[in-house]
Amino acid sequence: MSKTNCVIIGASHAGVSLAMQLRREGWSHEIVLISDDVQLPYHRPPLSKDFLNSRKDLDQIRLRPEKAFEDNNIELRLGNKVTAVDIVSKTLVLNGDEKFQYGKLAFCVGSKVKKIPQSEQFANVFYLRNAADAMRIQSSFSGKKRAVIVGAGYIGLEVSAVLRKKGIEVTVIDIAERILERVTSPYLSQYMRTIHEEHGVRFMLQTGVSHFDGDKRAEFVVCDNGERLACDIVIIGIGITPNISVAKKSGLNVETGIIVNERCQASEEDIYAAGDCTEHYNCFYDRVITLESVQNANDQARCAASNIAGKEQSYESIPWFWSDQYDMKIQMVGLQNSEDDVVVRGDLTSPNKNGLSLFYMKESRIVAADCVNRPKEFASAKQLIQSRMKLDASKIRDESIDPFEFKDHAL
Ligand SMILES: Cc1cc2nc3c(=O)[nH]c(=O)nc-3n(C[C@H](O)[C@H](O)[C@H](O)COP(=O)(O)OP(=O)(O)OC[C@H]3O[C@@H](n4cnc5c(N)ncnc54)[C@H](O)[C@@H]3O)c2cc1C
Structure with a gap:
């Protein structure tokens, strides 16, 4: 008899989000979350920030407490590596010998360092x-x-x-x-x-x-x-490269990453992928991309979970990312390269705690922004990229105008 479970390979940002969202979507069958990491899942970004600096320990950066997995009836199999997937018999191999059947499968296997x-x-x-x-x-x-x-x-x-x-x-x-x-x-x-x-x-x-x-x-x-x-x-x-070897050997379509459609579905009907390991189309920028970001891992995972649960959902997100260095929080939204103008808001020549924002514009629309210690401008840029509104660049540059009022200066 065929299995009705959902097996997720990789228990990090994408894998954990997918498992939790699947329960929220009402999935009542078994969920198995397999990870070759022995640790209870944790946030990866602090590893180069507060964790490395000893400001937080591992228990303070867990993605979810252990109890959340128990409460949601998600079976966590830590310290187990998926070494092969047979897409015909819908079987995967754990640690080179243990066979495991799946009904739906999700690759959330992330990336590895160069x-x-x-x-x-x-x-x-x-x-x-x-x-x-x-x-x-x-x-x-x-x-x-x-x-x-x-x-x-x-x-x-x-x-x-x-x-x-x-x-x-x-x-x-x-x-x-x-x-x-x-x-x-x-x-x-x-x-x-x-x-x-x-x-x-x-x-x-x-x-x-x-x-x-x-x-x-x-x-x-x-x-x-x-x-x-x-x-x-x-x-x-x-830099990193997406973990594609198991997917590639199984016969799935793979290039730089595992190729997924707008539903986060791979080239086999019952197989999905989310996060760093995917190669996907972004409708805001009309290009195929791979991304290394928590936003993408979470958003794709939620989209994949909805589709696995039988709903129709498309992945339509604007990429964003952050970084913390000294007392500076850098927040980036959108993809650069297509801009024809860069609007600087703040002092570019002498960095200080007030930070600055850079708005990348194409044909008077914001396509991306980099904001340093300017969370309001970051939040506003996110909305304006989404709205595709044409704006007066001189008003964006003008620090007396509140970032949430940029939209009042549409062209
Ligand atoms: C030090 C550091 C700092 C970062 N800082 C930021 C930041 O500030 N902001 C931001 O947005 N992003 C940041 N990132 C990137 C972000 O962490 C990743 O984009 C995110 O972790 C991707 O999540 P994921 O679930 O797709 O993949 P991953 O987090 O890579 O998780 C994949 C998991 O799958 C497991 N796995 C792989 N293959 C197998 C297998 N065959 N069998 C079983 N398990 C397997 C892996 O061991 C891993 O645990 C940072 C990354 C690092 C390393």
Whole structure:
């Protein structure tokens, strides 16, 4: 007899949201949530912020208390890896041998970090993706004086901010011409660079890592440009790739991520996917994208849950993301690249606690915004992107106008 259960692979932001939403949608059958992580699910963003800084422990960053899984009758199978899926017999294989039947299946398998060859042979070279990584990094801080961070993306910069608070010297290296090059405009890159430099971070751009010098521990990071950087600790954050191997082997359509339609359904009827592992179409930007964000993981998971439960729902969200560095909260909404104008609201030249906002406009409509310590402007930008309203840029620039009144200046 065929199974009526729903099996979810991956118990992080997407997997947990999907399981909880499925119950809210009235799904009465079994829900099994499988994770190769041994920890009760936790929020990932604090791993490079408050958790790394020891301001919060693991129990303070749980996604849900253990009781919530019991109360919702969600079977959590932690420390179990799905090694194969047979989409014909609707069976998955756990840890290489245990077989498990599914009725509906959801891939919420996230992504994995890109690695530098040979880096893992050194005890003081780290990557940061899960709680175990963050705990290893934390326990290595004691007595450390010099850190090299490889990668000037959000993770590298957040970790740099934590290390500077601990008094550790930080050099950040990146092959790109500017920090945050992959995710934002030159304006925000320069603004954030100034903030980090004011906190004592040194940047070396347009050079990558040639190799590490040392025996069991890396003593020097040797750069492509020949420079040797002495180090006690190295943390690498050079990006991620979606976890696609199991889906690909099973025969599902996969490119950079697992391809899903607007219902978050993969290329097989009873299989869905949500979060970092998907490749999907975004209707606001008319392009196919992969995203690394909690917003996308939660929103896609809720959409997939509705469809699994038999409702018709389409995923239509504007991407947003945040980052915390020192006393700055950076909030980004929308996707850049198509803009023809950038409106600066605030002081771009001398960063301070008042922050600033950058509104990326196309044909007088806001298509994206970066807001630093400006939650109201972020909230307003979200609404205005959604509304696709044409606006007077001079009014957005004018700090005497409340961000929620921008809409009163429609063109
Ligand atoms: C340090 C750090 C800081 C971040 N900060 C922010 C931030 O400030 N804001 C923001 O929006 N986003 C942030 N992100 C990104 C955000 O955490 C991810 O976008 C989000 O976790 C994606 O959720 P997910 O459920 O799709 O995937 P993941 O969180 O990657 O979870 C996937 C889970 O599936 C498990 N899994 C994979 N394969 C298998 C298998 N075969 N069998 C069983 N289990 C499997 C994995 O071990 C993992 O637990 C950060 C990420 C990191 C690492």
